[in-house]
Amino acid sequence: MIVNPAFLGIWLLQMVCILFPMLLYQSFFRKKFGQKKIQRQILAILCGLSIIICMTFPLSFGKGLILDFRFIPFIISFFYGGYSTGLVLTALIMIYRLLIGGTGMYLEGLGIPFFSLIVFAIILPRYDKWEQKKQIAFTYLCLTLSILFFTFETQNLDHYVFTKHEIIHWITFCILSYITFWMVLYLQTSLKEMEEMNTKVIQFEKSHAINHLLVYISQQIFNPILTAKGFLSLLNNDSSFTPRQTHSITNALNELVQAEQALKDYMNIMDPMQKEHNQVDLTNMIQGTIQMISPFALLHNVEVHFLSTAEKDFSLKDFSLLRFALLNLIKNGVEACTPGGRVDVFLHELVDQFYIIIEDNGPGLSSDVLSRLGTPIHSDKQNGTGLGISAAYRITESLGGKVEVESKTNVGTTFSLYFPKRNLMIDQNK
Numbered sequence: 001m002i003v004n005p006a007f008l009g010i011w012l013l014q015m016v017c018i019l020f021p022m023l024l025y026q027s028f029f030r031k032k033f034g035q036k037k038i039q040r041q042i043l044a045i046l047c048g049l050s051i052i053i054c055m056t057f058p059l060s061f062g063k064g065l066i067l068d069f070r071f072i073p074f075i076i077s078f079f080y081g082g083y084s085t086g087l088v089l090t091a092l093i094m095i096y097r098l099l100i101g102g103t104g105m106y107l108e109g110l111g112i113p114f115f116s117l118i119v120f121a122i123i124l125p126r127y128d129k130w131e132q133k134k135q136i137a138f139t140y141l142c143l144t145l146s147i148l149f150f151t152f153e154t155q156n157l158d159h160y161v162f163t164k165h166e167i168i169h170w171i172t173f174c175i176l177s178y179i180t181f182w183m184v185l186y187l188q189t190s191l192k193e194m195e196e197m198n199t200k201v202i203q204f205e206k207s208h209a210i211n212h213l214l215v216y217i218s219q220q221i222f223n224p225i226l227t228a229k230g231f232l233s234l235l236n237n238d239s240s241f242t243p244r245q246t247h248s249i250t251n252a253l254n255e256l257v258q259a260e261q262a263l264k265d266y267m268n269i270m271d272p273m274q275k276e277h278n279q280v281d282l283t284n285m286i287q288g289t290i291q292m293i294s295p296f297a298l299l300h301n302v303e304v305h306f307l308s309t310a311e312k313d314f315s316l317k318d319f320s321l322l323r324f325a326l327l328n329l330i331k332n333g334v335e336a337c338t339p340g341g342r343v344d345v346f347l348h349e350l351v352d353q354f355y356i357i358i359e360d361n362g363p364g365l366s367s368d369v370l371s372r373l374g375t376p377i378h379s380d381k382q383n384g385t386g387l388g389i390s391a392a393y394r395i396t397e398s399l400g401g402k403v404e405v406e407s408k409t410n411v412g413t414t415f416s417l418y419f420p421k422r423n424l425m426i427d428q429n430k
Contacts, residue, residue: 010059014069015180017053021046022076022184026191043081044088047073051089055096059173067173071112071146072181078120079127079139080188090117112149116142136185143181147174222263229256258292282316283308286347286356289326296331301339304330308347310354316424325395328388329358329415336362336413355418365407373405392417399424 029042050073058068070093078086090113119142127135151170232253236246290304297304316322326345333343337360346357365373373389392415396403401419 010057011176011180013057014054014059015183018050018069018073018180018184019187021050021073022187023191026188026195040081040085043077044085047077047081047085047089048092051093052096055093055100067150069177069180071143071150072177072184074113074116075139075142075146075181076184076188078116078124079135083120083124086120087117090114112146115149116146119145139185140178140181143177147177222260225256225260225263229253229260232256282354283310283347285316285323286326286345289323289330290345293327293330293334297334297343300334300337300341302334302337302341302343304334304343304345306345306347310347310349321395322399322419322424325392325417326356326358328392329417332388333358333360333362333413333415336360338362352422353418353420355416358415358417359412360414361412364409364411365405365413366409370405370407 025039025043025046029046030039033039033042051070054068054070054073058066074086074089074093077089093113123138127138130138232249235241236249236253241249286308287306290306293304330343330345334341337343342361344357344359346359348355348357373393393403396417396419399419401417404416404418405413406416407413
């Protein structure tokens with residue numbers, strides 16, 4: 001069968017009229033207008049224009065067999081614009097189909113759109129929770145059902161029976177429908193991935209700039225601390241002070257030592273060339289981290305407890321990075337709790353890895369906040385930057401580990417950090 005060039009020309013026209021509005025929407029209007037309501041209105045207008053053009057310039061196979069691709073933008077409007085957008089376009093299809101008239105205007109113009117409203121009203125609330133493969137499969141299922149209903153309605157009108165050539169035309173129409181639909185979905189997915197990649201690049205640049213700024217600030221603070229330590233050490237050796245004054249000087253000197261160590265740990269994270277190679281027992285390191293955060297927890301009236309189920313003690317290498325990550329996560333848990341709250345830290349051992357759990361009984365995190373955890377400049381706390389959790393994620397991943405987060409409203413949040421033993425443990429057989 002030789003395909004009519006005019007037939008291909010009309011198909012290309014309809015395909016362009018479907019793809020171009022989608023490209024315009026994703027590349028311009030979504031970025032230009034941030035409000036979801038305005039975005040849905042623009043999508044409804046663009047998809048509506050596509051539907052009108054498809055219905056005005058259909059594919060004609062002769063003998064009354066007239067087909068178009070109106071259901072592609074119609075289905076897309078539900079998935080990307082929501083039920084309200086699809087409802088508007090359903091009304092548009094019904095009205096315009098009744099105005100066109102002809103055979104089957106009631107079944108075709110009212111039957112399929114009305115059935116689609118019922119299906120999408122049931123499915124759309126669950127759609128966002130599905131995996132991506134399941135979402136794509138369902139979109140193709142919707143297109144398949146639309147074509148099948150379209151076919152059965154045409155066949156049942158006046159006891160119409162398809163000829164062999166018309167069946168071939170129908171098959172051709174189905175193939176072109178799937179090609180057009182695939183191109184629309186591919187375009188949407190590609191543009192969305194490009195937008196997400198652009199967002200990640202911007203976030204990386206922000207994080208990189210902030211890291212350089214913090215390293216500079218840390219270096220500026222580090223020198224005065226060393227100078228103050230030197231003067232306090234001299235004063236501490238002076239026998240003219242009373243025991244009470246000597247005790248105060250000693251306490252001040254200890255605080256400066258802790259501040260110096262904290263700055264070293266932080267600069268190790270920002271500058272890998274400064275990484276230390278000290279060794280420490282894992283359990284002692286966690287307990288020491290909890291002791292460091294205890295004054296802060298006491299200030300917030302929050303209890304911090306530690307429990308280890310590991311069968312043996314582990315000696316760590318380069319522990320300062322891990323300690324800084326735990327310090328940030330425990331501090332975050334303390335801040336999340338209300339007065340009288342509790343943060344539990346657990347150490348568990350598996351065959352080839354160990355994992356640390358940090359669990360608080362705070363108000364929990366919303367799904368929106370959970371999806372952005374680990375990215376800088378995002379925090380649910382007032383004046384928060386999200387740098388603490390971002391650093392914890394970065395450290396864990398740099399050590400070959402992974403972070404899992406679970407949160408329930410009014411129950412609390414749990415951070416689970418998994419680490420392969422071979423990355424952190426010192427080989428005791430050497």
